[in-house]
Amino acid sequence: MxxxxxxxxxxxxxxxxxxxxxxxxxxxxxxxxxxxxxxYGSSMRANAMRAEENDRVKRSCLMSLRDSLTHAELDGDEFTASRLRMTIAAAEMLEVAADIVDIIRLTSPSNECD
Structure with a gap:
């Protein structure tokens, strides 16, 4: 019960x-x-739905990283700028991976939640 x-x-x-x-x-x-x-269930679709919930947060963080990069470059802080460039590149790769998950989800034959 x-x-x-x-x-x-x-x-x-x-x-x-x-x-x-x-x-x-x-x-x-x-x-x-x-x-x-x-x-949620434990399926790929449920995982994709969780990822979609976090999409807005990811975009906001990426914009913040780009702003920080601009400030580091304007300040002449090459060490911080280099570190931020690597972080931005990694975040962009994660976005591509999320797009791949979306494609898989959309082409998946199962329409069930779990």
């Missing part, structure tokens, strides 16, 4: 449900809805 809460606000009370009922309830959700609820 699994305890969940039912009711509204402070009036929530524990409610016991079976594993079967929980599985049946979750089977009614789409893959996107499950991802929104942070419920």
């Amino acid at each position: 699994i305890d969940i809460l039912s009711g509204e606000g402070a009036e929530w009370t524990p409610l016991e449900i079976t594993d079967e009922y929980r599985a049946e309830l979750l089977s009614e959700f789409t893959c996107e809805e499950l991802a929104e609820l942070n419920i």
